[in-house]
Amino acid sequence: AGAAVNVSMIGFDDGSEKTHTLDGKAVPVIHPNLTANTADVTAATSLQANARIAFSGTKKSGDFDIADGLACEWLLAPNPNGKPNSDLLKPWLNGGAIVKRLLPAWIIDTGTDLKLNDFALYEKPYAHAFKLVKPQRDENKREHRRLNWWLHAETCPGMRIAIDGQIRFLTTPRVSKFRIFSWADSITLPDDGIYIFARSDDFFFGIVHSRLHEVWSLKLGTRLADRPRYTPNTCFENFPFPRPMPAQVAAIAAAAQDLNEQRERWLNPPEWTETRLLEFPGSVTGPWSRYIDPSSIINPPSSIGLVRYPRLEPRDADCAAKLKKRTLTNLYNERPTWLDNAHKKLDAAVAAAYGWSADLTDEQILEKLLALNLERAAEEAKAANVNKPKTSREKHAEATI
Numbered sequence: 001a002g003a004a005v006n007v008s009m010i011g012f013d014d015g016s017e018k019t020h021t022l023d024g025k026a027v028p029v030i031h032p033n034l035t036a037n038t039a040d041v042t043a044a045t046s047l048q049a050n051a052r053i054a055f056s057g058t059k060k061s062g063d064f065d066i067a068d069g070l071a072c073e074w075l076l077a078p079n080p081n082g083k084p085n086s087d088l089l090k091p092w093l094n095g096g097a098i099v100k101r102l103l104p105a106w107i108i109d110t111g112t113d114l115k116l117n118d119f120a121l122y123e124k125p126y127a128h129a130f131k132l133v134k135p136q137r138d139e140n141k142r143e144h145r146r147l148n149w150w151l152h153a154e155t156c157p158g159m160r161i162a163i164d165g166q167i168r169f170l171t172t173p174r175v176s177k178f179r180i181f182s183w184a185d186s187i188t189l190p191d192d193g194i195y196i197f198a199r200s201d202d203f204f205f206g207i208v209h210s211r212l213h214e215v216w217s218l219k220l221g222t223r224l225a226d227r228p229r230y231t232p233n234t235c236f237e238n239f240p241f242p243r244p245m246p247a248q249v250a251a252i253a254a255a256a257q258d259l260n261e262q263r264e265r266w267l268n269p270p271e272w273t274e275t276r277l278l279e280f281p282g283s284v285t286g287p288w289s290r291y292i293d294p295s296s297i298i299n300p301p302s303s304i305g306l307v308r309y310p311r312l313e314p315r316d317a318d319c320a321a322k323l324k325k326r327t328l329t330n331l332y333n334e335r336p337t338w339l340d341n342a343h344k345k346l347d348a349a350v351a352a353a354y355g356w357s358a359d360l361t362d363e364q365i366l367e368k369l370l371a372l373n374l375e376r377a378a379e380e381a382k383a384a385n386v387n388k389p390k391t392s393r394e395k396h397a398e399a400t401i
Helices: 068-075 097-101 125-138 143-145 157-163 204-209 212-220 246-267 318-323 328-334 337-354 362-387 390-401
Strands: 020-022 025-027 055-056 065-066 089-093 106-109 168-173 182-185 195-196 222-224 228-229 273-283 304-314
Touching: 025 182, 055 157, 065 068, 068 089, 068 106, 068 273, 089 097, 097 168, 097 328, 168 204, 204 212, 204 246, 204 337, 212 337, 212 362, 246 328, 246 337, 304 318
Parallel strands: none
Antiparallel strands: 020 025, 055 195, 065 106, 089 106, 168 182, 168 195, 222 228, 273 304
């Protein structure tokens, strides 16, 4: 396979040169990102309004992965501490699983601070990690990762706090041909190959999946070979959201929900899929608590209940074979009329919320978003200055006036 290589040759002068050439063409100006666009998007700045929303998933650094069949066995296995293995087992999601159709995957998640002796009481997960993960971590040059081999290399406590209590969160692959956003159940543990957004509302989904955000993220993101790379600090944290009227919020949410529902019906047609329940013990206060029917408590002293986890699966082998081609990558490669119409409806609703035309060029979008970014940044700076606690010298000066 070949590599996509870009070569840039730059010449500097003392400011006396009055002509500039970029890619063999005369241009009025060359920006730091080697573009000649009217909008110098390198001037965009992070906004406090977008802070603590986008997070990377955990970096495991070891074979914490568990195949679906084995995980289902472990979910039913007892432990000497009387606790279920579901305390530590979660469905796992990486970038490939979003845009492709992979088999269900699970992961051992020991959280952010599980003690080694406590981990040992979960027999099968511990034995797996001791056999496979520990030898890998023993070779790790980072002392913290080597000594805490049973914890993921990056446990992401901020991400966990941000999504706590939510039913779902939004995801996007770090690197992919198309900038696609999709929902994930909050029981899922995301991998560092994706970014997650600690929001569960359709309005937010609609804004980030609009053409406006796509144009912005493609211009301010980076690339891996020929595939765009999404970076929250340059693609999201500086992206100015609209301040819409309630009716506009509702319109965006409705268009986003419609897009998602149509897309999901294409990915998982009800004629080819059915919902099946996975049933296994779960701690009432554990990660699977919202899937436990209170009337199913099977061990009151230790608060263990029966988890009933609904999972969409192929109806049979023939359906499974047909579903293999139903991926988001294939869908967006084809971009059928119904999908294009759904996106156009969403784009129009989002543009209206900004008070802009729906047929702006990419350059016009960048110009308007940059201007709005700088305006919002100035507002935040002014508000921060107004709310800044006064120093003792300032208080003294006021008292003497």
